[in-house]
Amino acid sequence: MAEAVIEVKGLAKHYPGKKAVDGVDFEVRKGQVFSLLGPNGAGKTTTVEILEGLRTPTAGTALVLDHDVTKDYAKIRKRVGVLPQDFEPFDRLTPTEAVGYWGRLFDRSLSRTDVNRILEQVSLTDRAKVQAIKLSGGEKRKLGIAMSLVGEPELLFLDEPTTGLDPKARRDLWGLVRRIESEGRTVVLTTHYLDEAEQLADEVAIMHQGKIAAHGRPQELISKSGSGTTVVLGGAGEAGLRAVQRLGLPVRQENGDVLVRVADPSQMKSVLRDLASLDLPLRDMYTRRGTLEDVFLTLVGARMEEGVLQQ
Amino acid sequence: MKKLLAETFTYGKQYLRTRIGAFFTFIFPVLLILLFGAVFTSVGTSTISLPVQDKDGSTLSHLFLSSLNDTGVVKVSMVPDTEDLQSYVRANSLSVALLIPAGLEANASACAAANGRYCTNLTLYGDPSRSTYMVAQGVVEAVVEQMNFALTARNPAIKVDSRQVVVEGFTAIDFFLPGIVGMTVMVSSMYFMTGLCAEYRSRKYFKLLATTTLTKAEWLASRFLWFSMILLISLALTVAAGVALWNVHVTLNAFAAASVFILAGTFMLTSLGMLLGSAVKDPESASAVANAIGFPMMFLSGSFWALETTPFYLQAVAKVLPLTYLNSGLRDSMVYGNMNGALVNLAVVVVLGVVFFVLGSKLMSWKER
Numbered sequence: 001m002a003e004a005v006i007e008v009k010g011l012a013k014h015y016p017g018k019k020a021v022d023g024v025d026f027e028v029r030k031g032q033v034f035s036l037l038g039p040n041g042a043g044k045t046t047t048v049e050i051l052e053g054l055r056t057p058t059a060g061t062a063l064v065l066d067h068d069v070t071k072d073y074a075k076i077r078k079r080v081g082v083l084p085q086d087f088e089p090f091d092r093l094t095p096t097e098a099v100g101y102w103g104r105l106f107d108r109s110l111s112r113t114d115v116n117r118i119l120e121q122v123s124l125t126d127r128a129k130v131q132a133i134k135l136s137g138g139e140k141r142k143l144g145i146a147m148s149l150v151g152e153p154e155l156l157f158l159d160e161p162t163t164g165l166d167p168k169a170r171r172d173l174w175g176l177v178r179r180i181e182s183e184g185r186t187v188v189l190t191t192h193y194l195d196e197a198e199q200l201a202d203e204v205a206i207m208h209q210g211k212i213a214a215h216g217r218p219q220e221l222i223s224k225s226g227s228g229t230t231v232v233l234g235g236a237g238e239a240g241l242r243a244v245q246r247l248g249l250p251v252r253q254e255n256g257d258v259l260v261r262v263a264d265p266s267q268m269k270s271v272l273r274d275l276a277s278l279d280l281p282l283r284d285m286y287t288r289r290g291t292l293e294d295v296f297l298t299l300v301g302a303r304m305e306e307g308v309l310q311q
Numbered sequence: 312m313k314k315l316l317a318e319t320f321t322y323g324k325q326y327l328r329t330r331i332g333a334f335f336t337f338i339f340p341v342l343l344i345l346l347f348g349a350v351f352t353s354v355g356t357s358t359i360s361l362p363v364q365d366k367d368g369s370t371l372s373h374l375f376l377s378s379l380n381d382t383g384v385v386k387v388s389m390v391p392d393t394e395d396l397q398s399y400v401r402a403n404s405l406s407v408a409l410l411i412p413a414g415l416e417a418n419a420s421a422c423a424a425a426n427g428r429y430c431t432n433l434t435l436y437g438d439p440s441r442s443t444y445m446v447a448q449g450v451v452e453a454v455v456e457q458m459n460f461a462l463t464a465r466n467p468a469i470k471v472d473s474r475q476v477v478v479e480g481f482t483a484i485d486f487f488l489p490g491i492v493g494m495t496v497m498v499s500s501m502y503f504m505t506g507l508c509a510e511y512r513s514r515k516y517f518k519l520l521a522t523t524t525l526t527k528a529e530w531l532a533s534r535f536l537w538f539s540m541i542l543l544i545s546l547a548l549t550v551a552a553g554v555a556l557w558n559v560h561v562t563l564n565a566f567a568a569a570s571v572f573i574l575a576g577t578f579m580l581t582s583l584g585m586l587l588g589s590a591v592k593d594p595e596s597a598s599a600v601a602n603a604i605g606f607p608m609m610f611l612s613g614s615f616w617a618l619e620t621t622p623f624y625l626q627a628v629a630k631v632l633p634l635t636y637l638n639s640g641l642r643d644s645m646v647y648g649n650m651n652g653a654l655v656n657l658a659v660v661v662v663l664g665v666v667f668f669v670l671g672s673k674l675m676s677w678k679e680r
Contacts, residue, residue, distance in 0.1 A: 054521055054678050074524075082522040086515045092325040104317035105523035131328070 002030040005155055005186050006051060011060035012210075013046050020046040022210035023060065028188060028203075033181050035201035036190040037292070039300075040307040042207040044190040045085050048157050051188070052082050065155060078106055081153035085160045085190070087144040089132035095119055095143050096128045099150055106151035122146045122176055138169030145176060155186045162196060163307070174199055192307035194292040204292065206299060213299045218292055225295040229265065231275065233258040235283030243278045314525055318533035326503075326537065336541050340495040340549045358623070359443050361385040361451075362408040364396045369416035371458075376411075378454045385450050397474065400436045404639065404647045406617060407437035407444040409451060415469070422468035429470045436474045441486065443617050448473070485560055488553050489569070489641030490614035495545055496573055497608060497634050500538045501580040501587070502601045507534070508588020508675065509597030517677040527677060531585065531668075539577045546573055561645060568644030568653060575657055576637040579664035583633060585671035608634040613642075633663050 006028035013021040021043040028034040036044040049055045051064055053073030062069045065076045089098060099118050103110035110118075119125050122142040127135060132143060141161055148156060158177065162170040170193075177200050181187055191197055197204050198218045205215040214221055233240050236258035244251045249271065250261045262271050268287075275285075293303070302309040327333050361379065365372050376387050390399055390408065400408045415431055422430030435451060437444045452471050459467035511517045520530065546569060553559030561569075587604065591597045609615075611625055612634035618626055629635045640656030643649040 052522060054518060056678075077522070077524050080522075082519075084515060084518055084522070087519065088514045088516070090321075090325060090516070092328040093321065097321070097324070101317055101321040102523070104314055105520070105525045107314070107524060109313075 002032070004028065005030050005065055006034075006188070007061075007063040008047075008051070009061050011047065011050060011062055012058045013043075013050060013055060014058045019210045021050070021057070024205075024207070024210075024212050026205050026212060026215060028186060030186055031181070031184050032202040033177065033187045033189055033200050035197040035204045036188070036207055037192070037194065037197040037201075037204050037296075038207035039192055039304050039309050043210040044192075044207050045159055047207070048159055048188060048190055049084075052080070052084075052157055053077070078151050079154050081148035081151060081156040083141070083144045083148045083156075083158045083161055085163075087141065089135070089140050089143050089147075091133040092131055094129050094131055095124050095135075095146065098132065098143060099146050102147040103150040108150060110150065118146050118149055121149065121179065123172065136169070138165050138172065141165065141169075141173060142176070145173075145180075149180075153185065155188070156180060157188045159190045160192070161189070162191070162193065170196070192304060194296055194304065198292045206292075206296060208300050214295065221295045222290040222292065225290070225298045228261060228263040228290050229268065230288045230290070231260040231262060231271065232286050232288055233260065233275065233280060233282055234285060236280050240278075240280045240282075243280060244275070247274050247278075249274070315529050315533050315536070318525060318530060319536045322533060323537050323541075326541075336495065336499045336545050337548055339498070340491050340545055341552045358383065359385045359407075359446055360388055361447050362388050362390045362399075362403075362405060363411065364390040364392065364394065364399075364408070365411045366392060366413040367411050367415040371416035371419060372411045375415075375454065375458060378457070379450065382450050382454065385447055396436055401647060401649055402651060404643050404649050404652050405437060406441035407435060407447040409447075410434040410436065419462055419468045422466075423462045426466060427468065428466040430468050432470055432472045434472045434474055439473055439475060441617060485646055486617070486642065487615070488550070488559055488561070489645050490638055491549060492546055492569060492573070493576065493612070493634055493638040493641055494609055494614040495549070496542055496576040496637065497580050497605060499542055499545070500577045501584040502605055503538070504534060504581050504584025505587040505591070505601040506594055506597045508585055509591045509594045512588075513593045521677040527672060527675070531581075531672065535578055535581050538581055539574050542573050542577055543570055546570065565645040565648075568650075569641055572637060572641050572644065572653075572657065572660070575640075575660045575664065579633055579637070579660050579667060582664050582667035582671050585675060586667050589671055589675040608632045611635075613638045633660070636660050636663070 004027045006026075008024060008026050011021055011024050012019065024043070024047060026034075036047060038044050046055060050057050051062055051069060053069050056070060064073075065079055067073065067076050093101065096115055096119065099115045100110055103114070116125065116128070119128050122145050124139060124142050124146060127139055132140065135143065145158070145161065148158075161177075162173050165173065174196065177187060177189065189197070189200060201218060203216065204218050204221060206213045206221075214224075216224070233244070234257050236244075237256055238253070240258040241251060241253045244258055244260055250263075252259050260271065260275065262268050297303060300309065304310065363376060365376065379385055380387050390396060396408055396410050399405070411433055412431065415433075418431035421427070433451065433455060435444070435448055437447075439445070439448070448471070455469050455471055456467070459469055462468050511520075546566075550559065550561050550566065554561065583604075584601070587600050588597060591600050607628070611629050612632045613629065614634070618629050618635070636656045636659040640653050640660060643653035643656060
């Protein structure tokens with residue numbers, strides 16, 4: 001097992017009347033993408049900002065690259081890259097200027113080639129000479145990631161890097177995160193997009209109300225939650241629901257479709273045979289693997305859309 | 312040092328690209344000097360302080376001083392007999408002072424008896440181009456005329472002479488130049504710094520900078536360095552415009568002294584801006600706070616008119632405004648050649664700068680709470 005680059009024990013951050021982070025424990029291993037997943041206000045950003053040396057914890061310990069963040073963060077500042085949640089670039093600087101400037105703030109004199117290489121990494125070469133005020137939201141985030149990479153960091157914190165971006169920009173950034181991971185860097189990614197965590201993360205910690213509700217590899221969490229595979233009977237309606245209930249299978253209705261959960265993959269064949277015997281009039285029929293969304297629903301009891309819980 | 316310079320020049324690039332900063336630093340002061348040069352006229356007055364050295368100490372001189380006070384336009388204050396009045400005027404950066412010579416009463420009486428003409432003189436020291444001087448001269452001459460009439464009813468026995476104390480050839484616009492320079496320092500450092508701190512906080516730039524190896528002190532020093540550089544250029548442009556268009560008199564020494572004041576003033580007002588900026592949360596509040604402090608300073612610190620022409624309570628207010636000391640120091644060095652006065656003002660500016668800097672850097676936080 002790779003060495004731990006982050007070790008968090010009993011970490012807490014309390015404000016008057018609110019426990020933003022309430023005693024969390026986790027470890028992040030070298031070279032992995034670790035995702036803190038949860039709705040807005042779950043405590044994700046507060047947790048990473050403690051790890052970035054930007055907030056002081058109320059209790060607990062946090063070691064980043066073997067250093068206590070509350071005491072000697074200055075020693076590791078050059079080894080860590082940060083893209084804050086609320087990143088805004090300097091409006092009047094071009095990406096080329098911003099990356100060069102940021103490099104000097106990390107005691108690095110970047111040559112034009114170095115700057116171009118970094119901008120190429122984030123696919124911003126075409127917009128290298130445009131003032132940041134004219135960049136799109138996705139391009140601004142890419143610039144933020146480029147700036148976080150200037151110090152050649154071992155550890156990268158990306159706090160909600162795709163929030164508010166269109167699907168194409170999100171997928172571009174996912175590709176970028178995968179490339180960063182492939183270079184052997186460790187990435188801590190906070191997000192409220194379940195699909196993003198599932199796509200990118202080697203390990204996920206689901207945060208809710210300041211605590212970690214579940215922690216592990218995405219597939220492990222899906223398996224543990226028992227959501228397994230779902231058979232979707234498209235357009236089966238009320239009659240279909242009653243017919244499946246008579247078979248004694250775990251079932252629910254969603255937008256006129258009937259969803260039958262198959263927790264144990266070995267039961268799939270017999271379940272399909274039973275469903276076929278019902279001879280229901282259907283629009284279509286397909287199977288769907290369990291997702292982190294199912295895990296989240298099981299743990300929290302609510303769905304999440306754009307970081308907001310839908311009761 | 313590399314980081315400091317990188318921070319300074321990168322900020323400078325952004326500052327100039329916004330164009331607003333460049334306008335207020337380079338264009339606005341030049342426009343002001345053009346405007347004031349073109350439209351300058353004498354400023355109205357309330358009670359003017361008139362320092363008087365009475366070497367006669369006679370009934371006539373006392374009567375004369377009492378008459379001056381009765382006009383309600385001037386208020387007489389006494390200068391000790393032991394002082395050399397010319398040096399006193401220079402040392403205290405006075406625009407006007409009156410000398411009553413020994414033997415005034417005796418000479419005037421003898422003159423009246425002999426039907427003589429102008430047997431004795433009162434001397435006004437100061438700068439005839441100053442509005443306060445002009446008003447004081449008018450009042451003194453009016454009272455002398457009344458006294459001449461009462462003494463002889465024929466030929467006047469007393470006349471009023473003028474002695475210019477400031478450097479030969481200065482005009483009214485010369486007195487505006489330091490005020491315009493002082494005001495530009497305030498606008499370009501205090502206003503901008505207050506807004507900048509609020510913007511950096513609201514747009515989370517401070518938080519972003521906190522993730523780098525740049526220290527707060529380096530950031531502050533870079534801003535001071537940038538504002539100092541552009542204000543020195545602004546001074547050169549403003550002086551050049553004044554010299555070319557209005558024949559303003561600025562010697563190399565005066566320019567050098569003004570440069571020192573610009574550095575000290577920039578330090579003081581940048582630090583004050585940082586202090587104000589640390590207390591506000593958003594750019595809108597920053598603008599309101601900077602205006603609340605800046606506007607009174609602009610008009611009550613002697614940027615546009617002599618403080619002596621303002622009511623006493625406004626003069627008291629001016630004494631607690633930091634810009635007053637910058638303006639006074641600039642005038643002492645650029646106009647009066649009063650280096651002692653300039654040094655005192657410089658000391659006040661530096662001390663206030665240190666106080667604001669310490670308070671501002673204590674209160675300003677880059678981290679989240």
